[in-house]
Amino acid sequence: MTEAEWQVVRASLPVPAWLEGRGGRPEGYCHRVMLDAVRYVVDNGVKWANLPKDFPPYRRVHAFARRWQATGLLAELHDRLRDRVRVKEGRSPDPTAAIVDSQSVRAAANVPCSTSGWDGGKKVGGRKRHLAVDCLGLVLVVLVTAASVQDRDAAVPLLERLRKLYFSIRLVWADGGYAGRLVDWAAGKLGLTVEIVKRSDTSGFVVLPRRWVVERTLSWLMRSRRLVRDYETLPAMHEAMVLWSMTMLMAAVWPDAAGTLSSHVSRPHRPEGAEHVRPELCRPPPGRQPLHPRTHSLHPRRSRLPPQLHRDLLRPQPTRGFRPGEHRQDLLVLRREHLHPDAPDMMRHDRARHRGPHRPVRPR
Template structure:
């Protein structure tokens, strides 16, 4: 098996003790092609721009592979294989990136590159919003979990806004008891503050009602409800809504996201972004047979 090579900032300017001596052996490990994609999208640290701080002493490639292993395989942090750095160090790395916004910056850079590769402008003009209820593990506090009466699921609910390619623009994790239209308010507010070009948002019937007027008056967004007709039976691909449904299925490929494992909702949101960075880096590096595609499904 090939050994890893690394040209990260920690090795170029820092004092990385855990070098590229690791052997590439897990399916979640980045290939050299993926690393080159990721390397170009990594945030620039403050110390390199003269804003204080000091060079990191950890190999970025090894750290990212360790986080990807947790997201892809759903293991506990303490169960990381021995060829990765100590799990406390890896968890601190992931937590620091989540708190400081480096993860969101890294994710957004990859998303912009995917949009450019697909012939789209980096600034989307339309979006789709939806939610997904998940069962919660035993460590989830009752204060951040609830019961979704519609889906008959007890646990948490993740609310997402995606663009027309199915790439995540905003994510929020709440108790499963929170109504979709209530959770959508801060999402739409974030959408208006971050993406000035967005004018149209598609949603299902769960977002109908006062939210439509609120989106138009307060956020200057047209919230269009895509409904199932009364004569529809069984599974039907609905216009626009299939995009976000497909994205939700992409997330379920990451075992860390099939259930609510994170004690903090913010960390679950970070896991969604980590999962999307894995998908997008694979897309940019070259799609393997059976990997996800952004193409529109053919009409039957």
């Protein structure tokens, strides 16, 4: 995350008990490093074991994410960021209306059959995530069930959780899948008015009032590769991944006071005949430092290799009869030769001691 995003997240982070003198074991890693590691997994969709070596060990990172999900620290961080974004947009922190909808995603092979199913309408086998968002599209409640669960059946625990967390909500918009006895049950049991937004009779694509907000939120979640397919064994971890994705979005929106939520997450408009450029890289928002065009960071990566060696490393190496992987060692020698004068001798000594003498490939 950038320095501006970290200042936003840092102000909303829950304070550990050991920092306030209330006991507990001090943590061994910085919160910023751990948050960057979890965000890397959510954004790129890699396995926990495939985290780059620049981050802490993946078992520590996974335990950190699991602990924050189980203790409610992630939900607290998400709610604080959402309240700040709502205040920035000129709204009250307590929402009074919500929009609900669901989205079916395919499940990976590690997802157990007990928590997955088949969605006959969408022809998707996996899980279904149910969202309740506010009028800005920010997530209020998320619930993950099997794809075979109907929307009106999953809406019962979803609305119960919504009523328990937000007493100020009085109106809920939904599509035709939530019509029926759910409307009467929500009015009599929870005191919520469920208004069904029906599809128009016109052919073609039509933007439906209020329903487009939650559809836009579902498209925001698909930007995180971890959420394109369900890889989580537990449904609770999938719900946590949704919250992590939204924290990334809200932390990126908040530092720029000149923009709004829609201007950051929507695709920029390009007039007809204009050249296709990336305005977020060419023209930085006012009040922020220009981003580096290659690393997309406020602190460009400083390499200790000269540009000529960079080009040599990126150039394809010919096969000179070496064993598989031998050219990789040559590149490592090239890199270490620049960093340490005695690196080639050290590498030759290690190769002769551990891997034996060089043997050329026998021609066939």
